[in-house]
Amino acid sequence: MSRRKPFGRAPFGFGSLSIFCTLLVCCLTAFSVLSIVSAQAGWRLSQKNADLVQAYYAADGQAVLLADQLQRRWEGERAPALSALEELLEAGGAQDRRLELREGAVWVAFSLPIGDGGIQRLSVELLLYPPGAQPRVEPQVWRMETDGTGEVYDNHLPVWPG
């Protein structure tokens, strides 16, 4: 006697629907995961850009305040000592401080860190002119630098000179 199959014949193969459903779920999951990952990466970049801009303007504001204090000290006293100016810069958190007398004017240079990363800094150079000159304080350099700026990074391969 032949054994009867316990199940009847399906309209189409068993499992085809499951396979199709699995593919659909995989595709939908892939699209949604890629979307959220892409969006969050863009958000992180936007936040980082915003933080960098805020850090730059914070350092810029600090440099403006120091320049103002230097100008007031320069105009307030008669020929203040360079050491007094340097103390003022040190109290203001300035780094890489340099002061020189150049043709009757005082050249002041200092730098301020931008952000907490320690990679970027704001490098400022000012000329303080003697009484009677206009302007009294003139910025020469006010630029953003990255540590290592000024060094020549030579990444060329050594070539046999022949």
Add this chain to the structure above:
Amino acid sequence: MPSRPGAGRRSESVSAAAVLLLFTLFMLLAVGVLTAGLSVYQRVHGAEERVYLQRSALSYLANRVRQADAQGAVSAGRFGGADALILRETFAGSDTRYYTYVYVYNGQLRELFFEEGVELPPESGTVLMPLEALSVALSQEGLLQFSLDYGQAGTGALTLWLRCRAEGGEAP
């Protein structure tokens, strides 16, 4: 009364047809959901690319100018038939001047670095990113205004103030 022999087979066919109909309906709806998900993904990805381009171009220009702000070092000019940002610098121990031109040529934002006196064609510049047009204007008050055309990604603008500027900034 015994049932007719064909009745069982007929009912099975009806059931199978109903299941097939349901299956087709499910497939259509599922594919519709998948298509909607795909369009959302494309929209998000397109928006991210657009924002990335805008942010990169404006950040690059701002940082370039801030890295060069010194007496007479930053100016606006023309190169390759379009506006250009011109940066001048010298290196310690040398009187030689070097220029960096930032401009748009053939739909690309480019940067060209060369020694004073050297003449180079606009296609020599290093390609940075795609950009349709860049306009650069420097006012007497020292305001450097950039207007960017990203093409399909829209437009952008940025203004920077040059703190250190000499009267009549030089350009080669």
Add this chain to the structure above:
Amino acid sequence: MKRRLSGASLMLLELTLSALIFCLSAAVCANLLARSVTVSRHSEAVTGAVFAAESAAEHFKAAEDLGQLSRALGGRLEGAQLTVCYDDAWMAADEARYRLDLLVSRDPDSGVSRASIRVTDGQETLFTLEVARTAPFGGAS
């Protein structure tokens, strides 16, 4: 006699289970997709806000007084506060999709003038910026 299960019944069972699983995953994925659209829009708004605030800050550093600053940015002046409205493309407009508020204050102990810049989209603050300048900054002229 043992009842024989029809193929259609099993197919229906498989269809039901597949539909259930698909619906659950579609609900989760739809949530992720909706969130990605929100995050993307917010990221775009913050990026535009940063550069609008930056331009306003640079204009503040260059202008001589609030009146000149207002004319340069195309905003509305109320006392020591300047308000500029932007559209979707971050161009100055009358309809306020985004709003930039710039409040000027003077440090009495020094010659430093400060501006507090805040960019909002009507519901939340997108970006804030503090900027300072040394030259005297007057009121509206």
